[in-house]
Amino acid sequence: MNPIRVYTTRICPYCVMAKRLLSQRGLSYEEVPVDGNDALRIEMMRRTGRRTVPQIFIGDHHVGGFEDLAEVDRRGGLPALLDDTPPRSEPEAGS
Numbered sequence: 239m240n241p242i243r244v245y246t247t248r249i250c251p252y253c254v255m256a257k258r259l260l261s262q263r264g265l266s267y268e269e270v271p272v273d274g275n276d277a278l279r280i281e282m283m284r285r286t287g288r289r290t291v292p293q294i295f296i297g298d299h300h301v302g303g304f305e306d307l308a309e310v311d312r313r314g315g316l317p318a319l320l321d322d323t324p325p326r327s328e329p330e331a332g333s
C-alpha cells in the first residue's frame with residue numbers, strides 16, 4: 239500500500255477534517271507539521287505549488303487539500319491511489 243503523507247499545522251480545521259477522514263477509512267498516515275519549520279513549509283510549497291494546509295500525498299501522487307481528498311473519496315478513488323502493485327506489462331504486439 240502506498241504511504242500517505244499529510245503536511246499540517248497545529249491550528250487547522252481542514253487538517254483535522256483530513257486526518258479524521260483518513261482515520262474513518264482505516265488509513266494510517268505520516269503527519270508532517272510545517273508550522274515553525276520553514277524548510278518543511280518550503281518543501282511542501284515546492285512539491286505542491288500551494289501554500290495552504292493540509293497537503294496530502296499518497297505515494298508520489300499529490301492529492302491536494304482536504305476538499306480534494308474528500309472528492310477522491312466520494313468518487314471511490316482512494317483504493318486505486320493506495321494500490322502500489324506495479325502495472326502488468328502487456329505482451330508485445332505480434333508475440
Ligand SMILES: N[C@@H](CCC(=O)N[C@@H](CS)C(=O)NCC(=O)O)C(=O)O
Nearest residue numbers: 250251252253290291292303304305
Ligand atoms: N480548500 C482547502 C482549504 C485549506 C485552508 O484554507 N487551510 C487553512 C488552514 S485550515 C490555511 O492554510 N490557511 C492559510 C492560508 O490560506 O494562507 C482544503 O480543502 O484543504
